[in-house]
Amino acid sequence: MPNDYDSIAEAYSAENETSLLNAYYERPAMLDLAGDVAGRRILDAGCGSGPLSAALRDRGAIMTGFDASAKMLELARQRLGDDVPLHLADLSSPLPFPDAAFDDVVASLVLHYLEDWTAPLAELRRVLAPGGRLLVSVNHPFADFLQAEPGTSYFATRSSSDEWTLGGHTALLTFWSRPLHAMADAFTGAGFRITAISEPAPAPSAREAFPEAFADRPSGKFLSFLFFVLQTD
Numbered sequence: 001m002p003n004d005y006d007s008i009a010e011a012y013s014a015e016n017e018t019s020l021l022n023a024y025y026e027r028p029a030m031l032d033l034a035g036d037v038a039g040r041r042i043l044d045a046g047c048g049s050g051p052l053s054a055a056l057r058d059r060g061a062i063m064t065g066f067d068a069s070a071k072m073l074e075l076a077r078q079r080l081g082d083d084v085p086l087h088l089a090d091l092s093s094p095l096p097f098p099d100a101a102f103d104d105v106v107a108s109l110v111l112h113y114l115e116d117w118t119a120p121l122a123e124l125r126r127v128l129a130p131g132g133r134l135l136v137s138v139n140h141p142f143a144d145f146l147q148a149e150p151g152t153s154y155f156a157t158r159s160s161s162d163e164w165t166l167g168g169h170t171a172l173l174t175f176w177s178r179p180l181h182a183m184a185d186a187f188t189g190a191g192f193r194i195t196a197i198s199e200p201a202p203a204p205s206a207r208e209a210f211p212e213a214f215a216d217r218p219s220g221k222f223l224s225f226l227f228f229v230l231q232t233d
Contacts, residue, residue, distance in 0.1 A: 003113055004171045005048075009071035011167025013049035020213055024206035026137055026225055027052055030108055033135050033198065033229055037061040040103040043127060045091065046110035050076030053084060056106070064102070066095070091120035100129040109225070112138045115159065115176050117183075121190035125232060134192060134230040140199070143223040144177040155179050183228075192230035199226060 005012065016022045030052060034042075038060030044053045047065030049072050057063045057080070065080075067073050068090035076086055087096055091114060105124050114120055124134055145154045152158065157178040164171050187194055201221045207214045214220060 003068075003173050005069040006071040007169045008164060008166045008171045009049070009069060009075060011169065012164075013051075013072070013075050015166065016049065016051060020202065020206060020210045021224055022051075024209060025200075025202040026109060027055065028203040029198065029200045029225070029227055030106060030135060030137060031055055031059075032200070033196065033227060034059075034104065034106065037104070041101065041129075042104045042106060043097070043102045045105055045107040045124065047076055047086070048072045048108075050079040050084070050086075052106060052108050054079055057084065061104075064097070066090075091123065095123050095127060097127045099126055100132075101127050102132060103129055104133045104135065106135045108135075108137050109139075111136060112175050112177070113173075115157070117186040118190070121186060121192070125190050125192065128232050130232060132232050133195075134228075134232075136228040136230065137225045138183070138228075139175060139177065140223045140226040141177060141180050141183070144175075146223075148177070157182060180226075183226075187228065187230050192232060194228060195231050196229035197226070198228075199223070 034056065037056055040061050042056055042061045042063055044063060044065035047053050047067050050065060053063045053065050063084045065076060065084060066087040066089040070088055073086050073088055089096055105128060107124065111117060128134065145152065157176065159174055159176050161172055161174045164173055184194060207220060
């Protein structure tokens, strides 16, 4: 079954806690983009085992989360306790939330699992209050292109599958790549304004924790994910 995170949930969650790409790069970047979230109602779309929700809650946000993996949600409940409502749901169907229920939505490494962003973005915009923000991280389209098979067009929307083996279990994951202009068109077509596009450096402590990863990167930067801040009117 594609994108069956249930089978690797515990091992993936454990790796997520300390990995370069998650703990020292993607999560700090999302928190920096979120800024001051005290008192803001935030939906964590595709919350996984809840590390971003926990970090935002610690900064004073009022969190709600959903994920398509029941096992990931079990781990999130263990982390977050009963004060963060968590729902089994995914972006292929209408979300179980009323209109304008949230001030912000964070979609952390979620949209690149979807071929068509039209309905998911419409749902995320529906649940945002006027002036609300959608913070998105996705696989960087040019990094995807560099790793693609020879002859692949950067301008195509295309799928690729990968087997991840963690904790003695293997899951088949399918990702969708698309060029930057297609992402921008999807966001603006859904009624969002793009207020920031970010290609950040990892957290300063990453170099000390992973010296081998930076041996040939004197700038400390690399291509992996692309980040957007989107706003409703």
